[in-house]
Amino acid sequence: QIYKDIRELIKGAKKVTFIVGNEYISAEKQLESVFAFLDYVGKDKLHVFLNTLDKTNISGVFKAGLGTDGAGVDKFLTDLEDGKVKFIISAGFYPYDTYGHYKKLMKFVNKADLLVIDLFENRFTKLAKYVVPVTSQLEDEYSYITLDGRLIKTSPVISVRGEALSDVMFLSKLMGKLGTPIPDNNRDFFNIFVSGRNGISNIKFDEIDGALIINKENQVNDSVYNYREMQKGTKEIFVNAKYHNGIITTYAAVKCDDEECKRDYYFEPNLQIVAGPDACFDGVCSINTDIAKGVVLIPKNR
DSSP: OHHHHHHHHHHHOSOEEEEEEHHHHHHOSOTHHHHHHHHHHOTTTEEEEEEEOSSTTHHHHHHTTOSOOHHHHHHHHHHHHTTOOOEEEEESOOOOSSSHHHHHHHHHGGGSEEEEEESSOOHHHHHOSEEEEBOOGGGSOOEEEOTTSEEEEOOOOSOOOTTOBOHHHHHHHHHHHTTOOOOSSHHHHIIIIITTSTTOOSOOGGGOOSOEEOOOOOOOSOOOOOOOOOOOSOEEEEEOOBSOOSSSOOEEEEEEETTEEEEEEEOOOBOOOEEOTTOEETTEESOOTTSOTTEEEEETTO
C-alpha cells in the first residue's frame, strides 16, 4: 500500500525534492537505486536533489569534483600503503576510525609525514609531525555553497589575535616556497580560482549576496540499475553521535552556583550503540523497537 500511495503522491505533485542523508549512503549497498527512483520521478517534476552529508561546504567540494572519484581515493590509499606517498597536508579534515576508507587511511597514515592545518585537536593532530593552528570562520571572510545550491559568504565578527594565519594565508606561504604563488586572502583566491568555474557565475567575491543559485544540470534517465535481493542479516549503519559527533559542535548545560548561573559546554558525545529487533553488535542486542529490524546504529567516532 505504501508504494501505491507514493506513486499517487508523485503523480499529483507539481515538483518533487529528494533529500538523501548520510545514514542512507552508509547503509545502502545499491546506491544507484536512489537515482533509478529519480529517473522514475522524471526531470520535469524534479525540483532539487539534496545530499545532506555532515561536512561543512560538502556541496562546494562535490562541485569542484573532489571526493567523488572513488578510483582516485583507492589509488591514493594503495600508494599510501605501498609507501609511495611521502607527505600529506590535511586542512580541516576529521577522520573517523570506523569503516571503509577511513579505516585504511588511519592504518597507514603513519607511513607518510603529516602536516595538519586546523583549529581543533583530532585524531590527525595526534599523529601529525607538524601542526599549524589557524583562524576560525568567525575571524575571516569565507564562501560556501549551501545544500540547496546557493552561494553565500561570511563576514568576520571578531578580530584576529596575535599572528594567527588563515588557511589560505598559510597555503599561500607554503606554495610560495614551492615556487607556485597563490593569493594570501579569500577574496582574491575566489576571484581567480573559483569564480566562473564549477557552475558558479563569473562574479567577484564582493558580489556574493546569498541569492545566487549555482548552475546545475540534473542527469535524469541515465541510471543503470538492476534490482537484486540483498543477503539477510544484521546491517551496521554508522551515524553521528547524539549531541556531538566528535568534531566541533557542543552540548550545552546550565550550572548554577551560589545564585550565579553560567552555561558550560561539553565535548562529550553519547556513544551508545542502538540496535533494532533481531540485530546485535558488540554485545548490544534489540534495545530499541523504533529501529528497523536487523539494523544497528553505531556512532562514527566510537
